[in-house]
Amino acid sequence: MKLRPDLAIIADAVPRASRVLDVGCGDGELMAALQGKGVDARGLEIDPDNVTAAIARGQSVVQGDANRDLADYPDDAFDYAILSQTLQTTERPDRVVDELLRIAPRAFVSFPNFAHWRVRLALLWNGRMPVTRLLPVAWYETPNIHHVTVSDFRDLVRAKGIKVERVWHLSGDRPASDAAASWRAEHAIFLISR
Amino acid sequence: MASLLHDIQHHSVTIAAPLPLDSGQVLSSVTIAYQSYGALNADKSNAVLICHALTGDQYVASDHPATGKPGWWARMVGPGKPIDTDRFHVICANVLGSCMGTSGPASPDAATGAPLGMAFPVITITDMVRAQAMLLDHLGISRLHAVVGGSMGGMQTLAWAATYPDRLASALVIASAARHSAQNIAFHEVGRQAIMADPDWQDGQYYGSARAPTKGLAVARMAAHITYLSEEGLTEKFGRRLQARDIKSFGFDADFQVESYLRHQGLAFTDRFDANAYLYITRAMDYFDLADPHDGRLAGAFAGAKDVRFTLVSFDTDWLYPTSESRRVVQALQSVGAAASFVELSAPFGHDSFLLDVPALDRLVAGSLRSGLI
Numbered sequence: 070m071k072l073r074p075d076l077a078i079i080a081d082a083v084p085r086a087s088r089v090l091d092v093g094c095g096d097g098e099l100m101a102a103l104q105g106k107g108v109d110a111r112g113l114e115i116d117p118d119n120v121t122a123a124i125a126r127g128q129s130v131v132q133g134d135a136n137r138d139l140a141d142y143p144d145d146a147f148d149y150a151i152l153s154q155t156l157q158t159t160e161r162p163d164r165v166v167d168e169l170l171r172i173a174p175r176a177f178v179s180f181p182n183f184a185h186w187r188v189r190l191a192l193l194w195n196g197r198m199p200v201t202r203l204l205p206v207a208w209y210e211t212p213n214i215h216h217v218t219v220s221d222f223r224d225l226v227r228a229k230g231i232k233v234e235r236v237w238h239l240s241g242d243r244p245a246s247d248a249a250a251s252w253r254a255e256h257a258i259f260l261i262s263r
Numbered sequence: 264m265a266s267l268l269h270d271i272q273h274h275s276v277t278i279a280a281p282l283p284l285d286s287g288q289v290l291s292s293v294t295i296a297y298q299s300y301g302a303l304n305a306d307k308s309n310a311v312l313i314c315h316a317l318t319g320d321q322y323v324a325s326d327h328p329a330t331g332k333p334g335w336w337a338r339m340v341g342p343g344k345p346i347d348t349d350r351f352h353v354i355c356a357n358v359l360g361s362c363m364g365t366s367g368p369a370s371p372d373a374a375t376g377a378p379l380g381m382a383f384p385v386i387t388i389t390d391m392v393r394a395q396a397m398l399l400d401h402l403g404i405s406r407l408h409a410v411v412g413g414s415m416g417g418m419q420t421l422a423w424a425a426t427y428p429d430r431l432a433s434a435l436v437i438a439s440a441a442r443h444s445a446q447n448i449a450f451h452e453v454g455r456q457a458i459m460a461d462p463d464w465q466d467g468q469y470y471g472s473a474r475a476p477t478k479g480l481a482v483a484r485m486a487a488h489i490t491y492l493s494e495e496g497l498t499e500k501f502g503r504r505l506q507a508r509d510i511k512s513f514g515f516d517a518d519f520q521v522e523s524y525l526r527h528q529g530l531a532f533t534d535r536f537d538a539n540a541y542l543y544i545t546r547a548m549d550y551f552d553l554a555d556p557h558d559g560r561l562a563g564a565f566a567g568a569k570d571v572r573f574t575l576v577s578f579d580t581d582w583l584y585p586t587s588e589s590r591r592v593v594q595a596l597q598s599v600g601a602a603a604s605f606v607e608l609s610a611p612f613g614h615d616s617f618l619l620d621v622p623a624l625d626r627l628v629a630g631s632l633r634s635g636l637i
Contacts, residue, residue, distance in 0.1 A: 111602060118623075120606040124574060125626040127634030129602040131593055141594045 072102055074242045075153055075179045075258050082177070082235070082260065083108055087148040090172060092135050093155035097123030104128075111147075113138060136160045139168040147173040153258075154203075156180045157213040163225060170231065170263050179258040182238075184218035186252045203255060219250055219257045226261055235260040268537060269470070271328045273321070273357070273364030274298065278397050282359075285550075288384040291373065295398045296364025297321050297356035300340065301348030303404070310404045311346060311632065312395065312431075313355040314412030314419035317544050318484075318536055320363040323355040324348070329535040335618060345629040351408065358419070359394040360386045360544050362537035366394075369470060369537055380467035380539060388415070388551045392422045396430070406430050409632055413437035413617035414584065415544070418551050421564075421592065425553055428568035435631050437576045437624070438617040440588035441561055441595070442552035447583065450490050451545040454483030458538045467539050480538040481529030488528050493580035493613035497521060554595075561595035568596075573603040574631035576624060578616040580609075604631065 072080060080102040083089055087108055091100050094112030096119045103110040112130035114120045123130040131138070135152070136159055150169040157180050159165045169176040181203035182188075191199035198208035206212070219238075226233060238245040238254035245254045275296035282290040298321045303310060313323050313336070324340040326333055340346045340353055357365035360383070368383040399407070410431050412420040417439020424434045440447075458464055461479030469475045489497075501521040505511065508518065517523040557563025573596050577589040586607045596603035608623050610616035617624065 109602075117606050117608065120604075121608070121623045121627055124604045124606060125630030127630050129572065129604045130606075131597070131603060132606045141597050143598050143600070146597070146600060 072098060074239055075237075075256060076102070078237050078239075078258055079151055079153065079177045079179070080106075083149055083151075088146070089149045089151060090142065090147045091151045091153075092139065092169070093152060094123060094128075094130060095119050097126055097128045097130060099151065099153070100128050100130075101126065135165055139165065139172065142172040144171055145174065148175065149173050150176040152176065153179045154181065157183075157215050157217050159215065162215050162217065163229070166225065166229070166231070166261075170261065175234065175260060175262045177258060177260055178222070179256065180217055180222065181213075182219045182251075182254045182257050183216040184220065184251050185240075185255045187255075189252065201255075219254055222257070222259060226259070232262045233259055234262050268329055268362060268535065269369055271363075273328070275364045276398065276401055278401055280397065282390070282394060282397065284384055284390045285387040286385050290366060290384070293359070293394050293397060294364070294366045294370065295356050295359075295394055297354060297398060298323065298325060299355075300324055300353040301342075301351050303352040307404050308406070308408060309351050310399075310407050311351045311353050312399070312407050312410045312423075313340065313346070313353060314391075314395070314410065314416035314423075315355060315358065316412075316414035316416050317487075317548065318532070318541075319416065320361065321355045321357045322363075323353070327535065330531075338620070339625065339628060345625045346411065346632060347629070351632070354398075354402070354404075356395055356398055358391045358415075358544065360391070360540060360547060362540035367537070368467065368539035368543055378468075378470040380470065383539075383543065385546055385550075386543060387547050388418045389422045389426055391547065392419050392426055395419070395423075396427055399430075407432065409433040409435060411435040411437075411628070411632075412439070414439055414614065415548055417584075418548065421553055422551075424568045424571050424573070425564040428565075428571055431571055433572040433574070433631065433634070435574045435576075435628065436589070436592070438578055438581050438584050438614055439575075440584045441564070441592050442554065442588075443549050444588075448549045450486060450583075451549055453486050455542050455545060457482035457486070458542060461538075464538065467542075469538075475533075476538045477530075477533040480533050480536065480541060481526075483529075483538075483541060484532040484536075485525040485529040488525060490583045491613055491615045493582070493611060495580060496611050496613055499611070500524075561591065562598045565596055565599045565601060569599050569601045571601060572631075572634065573601055574627065575603065575605045576617075576627055577605075577607045578610045578612075578614070578621075579607055580611055581614040581616060583614040 076099045089110045091112045100110040120132040150173040188199045237258040238250040239256040273296035277294040279292045324334040357363040410420045410423045417436040458479035461476035463474040464476035506523040553564040554561040577586040593605040610621045
């Protein structure tokens with residue numbers, strides 16, 4: 070099965086034999102790819118059906134909520150923490166980022182860029198909250214309660230003194246150039262470190 | 264009838280080695296009755312130990328010798344089933360203190376040959392686990408692919424991981440807890456008092472007499488049975504419906520279906536269980552608190568178990584061993600870095616869900632046993 074492009078990038082970038090916590094691991098798709106390269110991957114997932122599916126495929130997944138249950142992991146329990154397409158759904162994204170970098174020295178964080186030109190255009194022309202491919206749900210029922218842009222995220226990590234090790238930008242599932250990423254990237258993946 | 268119960272022949276071994284107990288007492292030898300299913304492979308690496316619950320027994324997947332009913336987990340254990348006996352050698356032993364062939368209060372005194380009754384020492388969950396380890400030594404199985412248990416079986420599974428972390432690769436703990444709560448102890452005490460208040464109990468020395476405390480044991484079972492079900496389940500099954508009548512009797516017959524059901528459950532139980540065994544095993548559960556020897560820090564119990572893969576499952580309608588108790592175990596496991604999985608499944612049957620038709624549980628059990636298998 071083909072991995073979602075952002076997950077494929079993360080799967081490729083995680084070194085062999087490292088210890089990884091996948092926060093919001095879904096049914097364990099990324100973890101399965103990581104295990105293929107000898108990574109000790111564990112997951113946290115809120116949806117019990119997803120957790121059941123992941124455990125049924127032999128993975129170590131705990132049902133829990135990224136807003137609260139990251140606190141249960143000790144400091145430096147992992148080499149990498151992964152938060153893919155989940156940051157914008159958390160109650161306090163800034164605190165979640167702090168937690169990720171407490172339990173691991175490095176973290177991958179990916180999110181849809183709310184400053185993508187389609188989003189800007191939708192808001193500018195229609196005057197309505199955009200509904201796009203990556204943000205497909207209407208404003209009143211969306212789980213995405215903290216929309217974030219590439220520039221916003223850079224500001225947050227700078228303010229926290231967090232290092233950005235690497236950034237990947239995606240547009241339509243393909244790599245997008247870093248030039249003008251703020252409006253051309255549909256989706257961004259950051260590798261950050263303490 | 265207790266006397267008939269004790270006449271049943273079980274497959275058992277008697278191990279003539281001392282078993283030191285948590286109480287400080289020592290059993291000079293121990294008899295362990297067990298059943299096994301599926302072939303043990305050449306390097307003895309495919310053994311799965313199933314630990315049974317309070318009133319369970321070793322007949323996990325075979326007809327019960329007293330009742331003739333199918334094994335209590337026949338839906339889970341067998342060829343092609345989630346605990347697949349085509350792949351695994353499954354062992355289930357009657358727990359220490361019970362009444363299906365393993366040493367317990369009905370066992371004979373070595374000196375007199377008379378049943379021990381209350382002279383049998385009080386035992387703990389960890390004592391049960393030590394006896395199981397002796398059985399495995401006897402069978403030449405040094406390491407288990409998995410230990411699996413629901414309810415009190417889950418407590419034994421956790422005690423296995425705490426006591427013999429090098430002897431198991433994975434632990435599957437269903438609808439259980441690492442300690443007995445005040446509420447758990449309270450319900451057990453009601454049951455014990457019902458048995459001991461029955462004049463036929465005779466201070467536990469009823470074995471030779473024509474009388475046994477079946478009334479007390481039945482009441483104990485009735486009270487306990489309520490705790491195994493959810494309020495939602497009881498309401499759905501019985502509501503306020505009357506039993507075989509159209510109007511209330513204005514008496515104390517079993518007017519309501521739920522009364523009739525509980526009376527039947529209580530009475531049927533006395534055909535297959537010994538009252539003294541019920542006292543001993545409930546006591547063992549009440550004493551269970553894995554954090555106790557570690558100054559209340561549960562993580563201390565799992566310090567040696569970081570290489571064991573754990574799977575914990577709770578049920579949303581189980582108020583006897585609620586999700587919060589499973590989460591507490593998961594937190595302790597995470598703090599020692601053990602690979603732990605946990606999920607709360609939705610099922611309407613309360614604590615009994617682990618014995619009943621919950622398809623998601625089947626998938627979880629199969630998956631967690633498959634992982635780590637070469």
